[in-house]
Amino acid sequence: MNGTVISKAAAHWNSYQLADILTHCFEGYLVSFTIDGETFATRFAAEDISLNDSRIWMQDGEPKALAIITRRGQTSRLAAFAIRPELRGLGFGKQFMQQLIDEARARGDRNMWLEVIVGNDSGLALYERMGFVRQQTLVGFHATSSTLFTETGDMLEIDPLVMARKMMTDSRLRLPWLSAAETLYKLPGKAFVLNDVAYAMIATNPQFTRLRMLYVDPAARGKGQAKKLITLLHERFPGLSTATAIPEQMAPLYLSCGYRQDPVTQYEMLLKL
Known part of the structure; x- marks a missing residue:
């Protein structure tokens, strides 16, 4: 697997396909995650998904990472970000995040939010390196x-x-x-x-x-x-x-x-x- 990683807008896929890709990319994650097409459509529509700003990264014709971007005015949010296990630890997380941040700045966003599960130390370290600052802890x-x-x-x-x-x-x-x-x-x-x-x-x-x-x-x-x-x-x-x-x-x-x-x-x- 030596193909170049390319980025495409998530608008090229429907909700059922995106749900499958997101579940696939979350394989081996800290907390088990699955989502079906109907739930994907309902949840992310309510969160104001922007399919044109959301990204899928492909390698050798296969989806290897997915970022869901939701937007309201000049504020955006990384609603989901998942990378296949075979690409983790190779620097792709930083590369993909920098692309998302650059694109947010280019469209005039002033703030970008995200949530990260406590215990996901690699994810937290990445976001802090990219300049994200903790605001509060969310519980259930x-x-x-x-x-x-x-x-x-x-x-x-x-x-x-x-x-x-x-x-x-x-x-x-x-x-x-x-x-x-x-x-x-x-x-x-x-x-x-x-x-x-x-x-x-x-x-x-x-x-x-x-x-x-x-x-x-x-x-x-x-x-x-x-x-x-x-x-x-x-x-x-x-x-x-x-x-x-x-x-x-x-x-x-x-x-x-x-x-x-x-x-x-x-x-x-x-x-x-």
Whole structure:
């Protein structure tokens, strides 16, 4: 295998093909990863994938690496980056990352974000060499068999767009890409409101029920509304979990409600272009 590595826009492939390539490139990764075509299309569409800016690197006619780029305004994000085992440790990671950074600068992006799993020491070292700086740690949670409290109250189901718009009006709110309002309302699921101040977004599918986001109006914070809502959600959706996209500073809230923190955590990192 001595062929030259060439780069092509991901727009040349469909979602099912890209899902297969991404799964193939993640072989032997720190955490097992697979994705199907439908999930790929739904997830990355919500994250605002740019197929023209996403890249596949080919060698001898075979995909060997894939980078998924999502974009909003002058901010981009490396949503997924995977290299086949046979190309790892040969300097391709730095070469590919430099190409992505150069292209981001060329199109006028001002910031580039990514997440890396804690424990992926080689990936973290690469990103830090490229100039990315850790911003915060992201964690996930699973509900235990029972919560610590019993709550009464009526959650009203609302249009997820209503919750997203409420979050967008909060100028001080800065959430990770995966739990930002711009992502949430595009995903399949349900939204609920409690007492007109506490909001939650829920994703349901045959495999799991996931709490994607909690939001409480600024004037109502510190009054137990989030805890009440979490407890009511657990009563409605036993076995509730979250994605690994919760800022670590919110951990006390979940732990106080009887949730267990997942062992897998991520660093959110930023490169100012």
